[in-house]
Amino acid sequence: MIPLLSVDVAVIGAGPAGLAAATAARQAGAERVAVFERLGEPGGILPQCIHNGFGLHVFQEELTGPEYAERFVVQAREAGVEFWLNSMVLSLSAERRLSVMSPQGLVHVEAARVVLAMGCRERTGPNILLGGARPAGVFTAGTAQRLVNVEGYLPGREVVIVGSGDIGLIMARRLTLEGARVKAVVELLPYPGGLARNVRQCLEDFGIPLRLAHATLSVEGRRRVSGVVIAPLDETGRPVLSRAEQIPCDTVLLSVGLIPENELSRQAGLELDPRTGGAAVDERGETSIPGIFACGNVLQVHDLVDYVTAEASAVGRWAGSSQASGSRELALVPGGNARYVVPQRLSAGLVPPFTISTRVQRPAGASVVRLGGVVIARRAVVRPAEMIRVDVKPGDWTKVLAEVGSEGCLRLEVEEERP
Amino acid sequence: MSEEIQRFTCIVCPLGCSLTVTQQPGQAEPAVTGNRCQRGLEYGRTEVSDPRRILTTTISLTGATLRRLPVKTAAPLPKQFLLPGAEALRKVSVAAPVRLGEVILPDLLGTGVAVVATRGVPPGS
Numbered sequence: 098m099i100p101l102l103s104v105d106v107a108v109i110g111a112g113p114a115g116l117a118a119a120t121a122a123r124q125a126g127a128e129r130v131a132v133f134e135r136l137g138e139p140g141g142i143l144p145q146c147i148h149n150g151f152g153l154h155v156f157q158e159e160l161t162g163p164e165y166a167e168r169f170v171v172q173a174r175e176a177g178v179e180f181w182l183n184s185m186v187l188s189l190s191a192e193r194r195l196s197v198m199s200p201q202g203l204v205h206v207e208a209a210r211v212v213l214a215m216g217c218r219e220r221t222g223p224n225i226l227l228g229g230a231r232p233a234g235v236f237t238a239g240t241a242q243r244l245v246n247v248e249g250y251l252p253g254r255e256v257v258i259v260g261s262g263d264i265g266l267i268m269a270r271r272l273t274l275e276g277a278r279v280k281a282v283v284e285l286l287p288y289p290g291g292l293a294r295n296v297r298q299c300l301e302d303f304g305i306p307l308r309l310a311h312a313t314l315s316v317e318g319r320r321r322v323s324g325v326v327i328a329p330l331d332e333t334g335r336p337v338l339s340r341a342e343q344i345p346c347d348t349v350l351l352s353v354g355l356i357p358e359n360e361l362s363r364q365a366g367l368e369l370d371p372r373t374g375g376a377a378v379d380e381r382g383e384t385s386i387p388g389i390f391a392c393g394n395v396l397q398v399h400d401l402v403d404y405v406t407a408e409a410s411a412v413g414r415w416a417g418s419s420q421a422s423g424s425r426e427l428a429l430v431p432g433g434n435a436r437y438v439v440p441q442r443l444s445a446g447l448v449p450p451f452t453i454s455t456r457v458q459r460p461a462g463a464s465v466v467r468l469g470g471v472v473i474a475r476r477a478v479v480r481p482a483e484m485i486r487v488d489v490k491p492g493d494w495t496k497v498l499a500e501v502g503s504e505g506c507l508r509l510e511v512e513e514e515r516p
Numbered sequence: 517m518s519e520e521i522q523r524f525t526c527i528v529c530p531l532g533c534s535l536t537v538t539q540q541p542g543q544a545e546p547a548v549t550g551n552r553c554q555r556g557l558e559y560g561r562t563e564v565s566d567p568r569r570i571l572t573t574t575i576s577l578t579g580a581t582l583r584r585l586p587v588k589t590a591a592p593l594p595k596q597f598l599l600p601g602a603e604a605l606r607k608v609s610v611a612a613p614v615r616l617g618e619v620i621l622p623d624l625l626g627t628g629v630a631v632v633a634t635r636g637v638p639p640g641s
């Protein structure tokens with residue numbers, strides 16, 4: 098018979114989100130908290146992110162990915178979290194039953210609460226790029242990161258990076274330090290996809306050209322990549338073919354974004370938000386199915402691991418407490434320059450402070466963040482690459498409720514301030 | 517000598533403030549604007565006189581299933597040493613076990629900066 102395990106909280110994924118959520122759940126009083134991780138070690142994507150820049154907010158010091166992971170693994174073990182490594186969660190039902198393929202074989206788990214922390218995966222970009230011959234030498238930036246940093250294998254000598262997401266920028270520097278030549282980072286949009294600090298310390302420091310507002314038309318080569326054809330965009334956003342150029346290279350990295358890994362969420366039948374690609378949640382991180390929570394990259398793509406930790410700790414505290422679910426009568430929708438908003442539901446009776454995250458659609462100068470018409474924050478600049486996180490204060494929340502009443506639809510707007 | 521202005525992004529934290537550093541002739545310290553904190557001020561000043569970066573890379577590891585050991589410089593390195601430093605480390609190899617924070621090289625290329633392990637590799641792993 099297949100063994101049945103009963104736990105208070107089952108956490109799926111042992112990345113920074115899963116580790117922080119599990120630790121917080123234990124600290125909030127949950128007896129048996131088990132983390133299921135398909136890989137052989139905890140830490141999620143962090144062990145391959147060997148560069149520094151993690152933990153500035155949480156620890157006030159600059160750590161590398163593996164160092165950051167190690168601290169949270171130690172914390173989780175000390176808090177009495179139970180680790181199931183090499184254990185892949187195969188299915189999840191709305192009744193919070195999991196089936197797990199573990200080193201002991203198939204195990205069924207019934208959990209009072211479930212925390213989804215499966216992270217995200219990389220987009221592979223427009224398929225037209227790879228039409229035709231499909232030569233070897235095309236990698237996603239994250240795969241290349243693992244090859245170089247964990248397996249010690251350099252994917253190529255002459256590299257073009259398509260897309261300017263953070264992982265691509267980090268890999269431009271990494272490959273340069275390993276002796277490869279990065280000939281260009283090509284970005285379709287007129288601004289970089291990654292953080293400004295990464296443009297500076299990964300590209301400018303090494304003189305790597307960033308070609309903004311350029312389309313990648315094709316990847317050339319029969320068996321191995323031999324080059325990439327790019328062209329600038331005109332004002333209407335069409336490539337100017339007469340100015341197309343070929344950049345010779347033997348390797349192409351794609352850094353064109355991340356998408357939440359929501360196979361299990363779909364299986365369980367919980368409501369997803371098409372804007373984030375993650376679950377629709379309330380202020381506690383609870384999804385449309387009571388008892389199932391979500392945090393980290395599976396909820397919304399984060400650029401800062403510190404924010405993942407903060408978000409997951411808060412969600413873990415709720416998951417580990419025995420409080421009943423929120424009432425969720427208010428819907429939260431994005432407006433103005435806001436592209437999405439998390440959470441998507443709020444309970445009128447919630448006790449602030451609580452955190453709202455959003456991202457803008459386009460870069461802008463000094464902007465205000467408004468919730469139901471009430472200004473809850475200001476930012477000197479806003480960029481699509483940088484998540485905006487606002488802790489809503491009790492005073493502001495009282496004003497919001499006075500404006501909109503305790504039912505219906507609330508707008509979260511980001512708007513540029515007129516001079 | 518005339519006024520010298522440099523503009524760049526602060527890389528100390530992810531907020532990425534846009535700094536403007538102005539060196540007035542005859543003034544000892546340049547003036548920094550656009551920073552949101554003290555660390556940004558200090559960064560703006562050293563960046564124009566003596567730019568430094570932490571170097572992170574991996575070295576060869578033997579005696580463990582893991583094949584690469586991630587390492588970093590214990591302090592920021594003068595920028596011109598980034599590429600030579602990485603090249604030098606490509607020839608370095610250590611044997612497991614390794615402790616987190618263990619000194620791998622006491623002095624990288626005569627810079628006085630040590631190189632330390634950024635993960636532990638316990639015996640038998």
Ligand SMILES: Cc1cc2nc3c(=O)[nH]c(=O)nc-3n(C[C@H](O)[C@H](O)[C@H](O)COP(=O)(O)OP(=O)(O)OC[C@H]3O[C@@H](n4cnc5c(N)ncnc54)[C@H](O)[C@@H]3O)c2cc1C
Nearest residue numbers: 110112113114134135141142185186215216239393394402
């Ligand atoms: C390739 C890559 C590189 C990145 N580099 C950086 C960076 O340099 N700096 C930065 O700040 N952020 C970086 N990020 C963003 C980074 O993902 C987040 O900061 C953070 O790691 C997200 O944490 P997480 O726990 O939500 O997800 P992850 O770290 O991705 O962890 C998710 C975990 O869930 C496990 N899992 C998934 N499905 C299952 C299942 N069915 N059963 C069991 N386990 C499962 C996975 O194996 C994984 O260990 C990167 C992201 C990617 C994809």
Ligand code: SF4
Nearest residue numbers: 526529532533552556
């Ligand atoms: S000035 Fe301060 S707040 Fe701004 S990026 Fe630098 S360290 Fe961060």
